[in-house]
Amino acid sequence: MNSIIVPVNEGGFLAATMWERSDAKATVILHPATAVVQGFYKGFAEYLFNRGFNVLTYDYRGTGRSTSGIVRNCSVSMSDWIEQDVGCITAWAKAHFPDLSLLAVGHSVGGHAVLLSSATHALQAAVIVASHAGVTSTIKQTTEKLRVWCLLRVLAPVLCRIFGYMPARLLGLGEDLPAPVMLQWGRWSAMPGYFYDDPDWDARQRASEITLPVLVMGFDDDPWANSEAITRLMEPVHKAKIERREIRHAEFELPAIGHMGFFRARCADKLWPVVGEWLESQCHD
Secondary structure, three states: OEEEEEEOOOOOEEEEEEEOOOOOOOEEEEEOOOOOOHHHHHHHHHHHHHOOOEEEEEOOOOOHHHOOOOHHHOOOOHHHHHHHHHHHHHHHHHHHOOOOOEEEEEEOHHHHHHHHOHHHHHOOEEEEEOOOOOOHHHOOOHHHHHHHHHHHHHHHHHHHHHHOEEOOHHHOOOOOEEHHHHHHHHHHHOOOOHHHHOOOOOHHHHHHHOOOEEEEEEEOOOOOOOHHHHHHHHOOOOOOEEEEEEEOHHHHOOOOOOOOHHHOHHHOOOOHHHHHHHHHHOOOO
């Protein structure tokens, strides 16, 4: 396991961790969720490494170890993460392991990156975990819908104006976030088609152009990435070879999975092999 720094062409850098083996069957990039640092994925990364893969984790700019200076001075947006950060980390992996298939696992916004980043053309296959069109209206539970609506539409704009960034740690919501990330996320959540309705971005066209095999993982107790929200996300993806699995946590004798639980140790024995075996099946000589 080695720590590396990957420069971003548009400015800044990505702090990454590389698990490398001489007999790797492929290289897997783990694209993180919003406000989640790469350390959260360490156990899953080590699992994939032990299955024979090179594994690369990293933090988006303005989060975790990819923060240079004060977060309030970070001007990157969520679409910058998806295009620029993912593009640079993918290019680094391709350049360093040119003879290996390149795979990706994207969690939440990391799954958005799989669908929308122009770097996806370099991938052999990808897994999307708990990724959805984050439209507030798709949340089923009234209390949670109201909570998320207040956070994204009311609290976030006020806090970003006061602090110059989103103080997520203060609220117990994960890593602090650059203001442009949080504000763009909030705007997308108000659009019926999420980022597909953003007139400043060609998200729908990007998603419609990917052709690789994609395993889409959803969980029945995830309040945000529920079945409807996942369907909305995948709606424009017509050319890719989609395999969708909706996991019922009780059938796997798990107390809960939710939005974050797949990557926790309690899912290691029962769910991680689902992804590990699928990734192995996508490796080609």
